[in-house]
Amino acid sequence: MRIAEPTRFRSRSVYLVLILLLLIGTGIYAGYQVKFDQDARIRATALTMGDPDLGRRLAKRYGCAGCHNIPGVPGAQGMVGPSLQGFAARVYIGGVATNSPDTLIQWIENPRSIDPKTAMPVTGISRAEARHVAAYLYTLQ
Numbered sequence: 126m127r128i129a130e131p132t133r134f135r136s137r138s139v140y141l142v143l144i145l146l147l148l149i150g151t152g153i154y155a156g157y158q159v160k161f162d163q164d165a166r167i168r169a170t171a172l173t174m175g176d177p178d179l180g181r182r183l184a185k186r187y188g189c190a191g192c193h194n195i196p197g198v199p200g201a202q203g204m205v206g207p208s209l210q211g212f213a214a215r216v217y218i219g220g221v222a223t224n225s226p227d228t229l230i231q232w233i234e235n236p237r238s239i240d241p242k243t244a245m246p247v248t249g250i251s252r253a254e255a256r257h258v259a260a261y262l263y264t265l266q
């Protein structure tokens with residue numbers, strides 16, 4: 126009995142240390158994630174001069190969500206067009222034009238002016254609004 130007690134105590138401390146390490150690890154990861162998201166937003170805003178938060182809401186209003194899967198936009202599970210997850214790292218837009226802020230804004234406003242054969246329609250979004258949506262898409266890493 127006397128030997129058992131310190132052993133039980135030691136194993137409990139091991140658990141406590143493990144839990145503590147897990148909490149510290151989670152904290153560091155969460156902090157890193159927040160910093161990563163902030164950097165992405167600053168970069169996206171600088172690239173487009175648009176407002177990512179407004180863009181996220183506009184993506185819902187103009188029906189982008191009906192055709193695309195867009196992380197962060199509630200209900201955006203559309204399967205008609207490609208998923209826009211990780212769009213910031215995409216090399217081409219619609220497989221035809223190099224992914225740059227100006228081209229993306231033009232694509233969102235009028236995709237057929239870039240590729241007349243694309244299935245993506247003109248949604249009626251204005252150029253100014255397309256700028257905000259582009260800002261949001263560039264936060265998707």
Ligand code: HEC
Nearest residue numbers: 187188189192205206207217218219220233243244245248
């Ligand atoms: C009726 C369905 C439909 C709607 C609505 C729609 N899209 Fe698309 N979208 C598509 C299709 C289909 C493609 C693929 C086009 C191609 O490859 O020619 C596409 C392609 C794209 C691409 C290029 C993706 C890539 O990886 O190359 C972007 C960006 C995009 N859409 C953004 C938007 C935004 C923003 C809106 C809302 C303003 C929107 N789309 C509305 C169907 C749609």
